[in-house]
Every structure is written in structure tokens, then in C-alpha cells.
Amino acid sequence: xxxxxxxxxEYILKKDRTPEDYKESLIMLHTQTDKMINIIKSLLILxxxxxxxxxxxxxxxxxxxxxxxxxxxxxxxxxEYEIVDDLYLRGSNExxxxxxxxxxxxxxxxxxxxxxxxxxxxxxxxxxxxxxEDSGIGIIDEDKDKxxxxxxxxxxxxxxxxxxxxLGLCLVKTIVLSMEGKIKVEDNILTGTKVxxxxxxxxxx
Numbered sequence: 001x002x003x004x005x006x007x008x009x010e011y012i013l014k015k016d017r018t019p020e021d022y023k024e025s026l027i028m029l030h031t032q033t034d035k036m037i038n039i040i041k042s043l044l045i046l047x048x049x050x051x052x053x054x055x056x057x058x059x060x061x062x063x064x065x066x067x068x069x070x071x072x073x074x075x076x077x078x079x080e081y082e083i084v085d086d087l088y089l090r091g092s093n094e095x096x097x098x099x100x101x102x103x104x105x106x107x108x109x110x111x112x113x114x115x116x117x118x119x120x121x122x123x124x125x126x127x128x129x130x131x132x133e134d135s136g137i138g139i140i141d142e143d144k145d146k147x148x149x150x151x152x153x154x155x156x157x158x159x160x161x162x163x164x165x166x167l168g169l170c171l172v173k174t175i176v177l178s179m180e181g182k183i184k185v186e187d188n189i190l191t192g193t194k195v196x197x198x199x200x201x202x203x204x205x
Contacts, residue, residue, distance in 0.1 A: 001036040005029055035165075042167040046150075049095065049174045057179075059202055062087040062096075062121060062128065070100045077108055082120040087128055088202040091179035099175055102168040103132040103195050109162055110136035111192065128199045135192035144185045148173045 012025045063083050071081065089096065100119075107117040111134040118133040139147060143154045151166040176183045181199040188194045 001032040001039070004032045005036075008032075039165050039167065042165065042171055045098065046167065046171050046174055049092075049171075049178045057091050058093060059088055059090050059204065060093055060096075062089045062130075065093070065096065066100065066119075066121070069097055070104070073101060074104055074108070077104075078116045079104065080116050080118045082118070082122075084122050086204075087121055087123060088204050089128060089179070089199055090202045091199075092175070095175040095179065099172050099197070100132075102172050106168060107132050107134035107136070107193070107195075109164070110134060110157070112136070115192075123201055126201050128201050130197040130199070131194055133188050133192065133194045135188060135190075138187060138191055139185060139193050147185065148183075 008025050008028055012022065017025070063085050066081065066083055071079070104117060104119065111117065115135045119131070120133075121128065121130045123129075137157075139154065146152050147154060147169050149166075150170045152170075153164060153166045157164065173183050176197055176199075179199060181197055183195065183197050186194045186196060
């Protein structure tokens with residue numbers, strides 16, 4: 001974004017432009033500024049969760065959290081939820097929302113408009129298993145670990161011109177680890193990607 005901003009400024013400063021030219025440049029500068037703000041916000045959150053800072057951790061009802069704070073964000077999309085009642089997690093509410101919004105947003109971006117994204121959460125063997133499945137372009141085996149690195153964009157995403165900064169999944173993994181969880185990526189059946197998160201179960205009496 002900063003390179004685009006600098007190039008645009010150099011263009012409009014070379015000579016006098018029409019009011020329409022200035023307006024187009026201002027719109028472009030506004031768009032690139034928003035992109036830069038989003039990158040900086042992501043990096044600040046990443047720093048917060050990766051520097052072993054003392055983060056406030058609460059016990060919260062995951063099932064109710066998804067109903068109240070995740071579902072409304074994606075109300076216009078085809079999301080199929082399968083969430084067991086009364087699942088509890090210990091961690092950051094803010095962090096968990098970032099996890100879910102990034103994973104669901106990715107599943108939507110890498111799928112066709114007609115396909116459905118599936119979000120599941122169950123209690124299995126004293127662990128809470130959360131999965132987000134799509135039937136999109138999938139992730140090749142060589143990229144399955146790399147996608148969690150900062151600023152990494154897969155070749156398939158670049159070829160299809162799918163917009164992103166390469167920070168979302170890095171952010172997700174960092175927050176998952178801060179909540180003592182594990183995350184992995186698998187192929188979905190028949191096509192697509194399945195992201196699976198494993199958290200220790202919290203028992204509430």
C-alpha cells in the first residue's frame with residue numbers, strides 16, 4: 001500500500017491535473033490507506049499475542065459466543081453451523097472472535113458463491129474440536145505449513161487474484177497457541193480445505 005500511495009502522489013505532483021483526476025487519486029489514496037491501517041492493526045494484534053504478554057483469560061460459553069458474535073457477522077453468507085450446546089473455553093474473547101472471523105472469511109473467499117461453508121464445534125475425548133470446512137480451491141501439501149507464516153500467499157491464491165495480506169492465518173495460529181490450543185489444515189472431501197482447532201475442554205460446575 002505504501003508503494004502504491006507513493007506512486008500515486010508522484011503522479012499527481014508531476015503537473016496540474018483536472019478535478020476529476022484529483023478525485024480519482026484521492027479515492028485510490030483512501031483505499032490504500034485503509035489497507036495499510038488493516039496491516040498495522042494485524043501486526044499490533046500479532047505482537048500482543050506472540051510476546052508472552054499477560055493476557056486476560058476468561059472462561060466463556062463458546063456455543064453462545066458463536067450465536068451472539070460470530071453468526072451475525074456472516075448473516076448474508078451460506079454458513080452451516082453444527083455447534084454443540086454448552087461448550088466452554090478459557091482464553092481471550094477478542095482473540096477467539098479474530099480466530100473465527102478469519103477462518104470463516106478465508107473459507108468464503110476461497111470458495112465459489114454457490115458453495116456452503118461448514119462450521120462445527122464438538123466435545124471429543126475431553127477436547128473441544130472446532131472445524132471450518134470449505135469446498136474451494138484447496139491447499140497443496142507443500143503450503144499447509146507455510147500458510148501460517150507472516151505475509152505468505154500461496155501460488156493458487158495469487159493466480160486467482162484473491163485479495164489478502166498473508167497475515168490472517170499467522171494471526172489465527174498465534175492466538176490459538178496463546179489459548180493452549182493446536183491447529184492443523186487438512187484436505188476436505190471431495191474438494192476444498194478443512195481447518196481443525198483443538199482446545200482443552202473447560203468443565204463448568
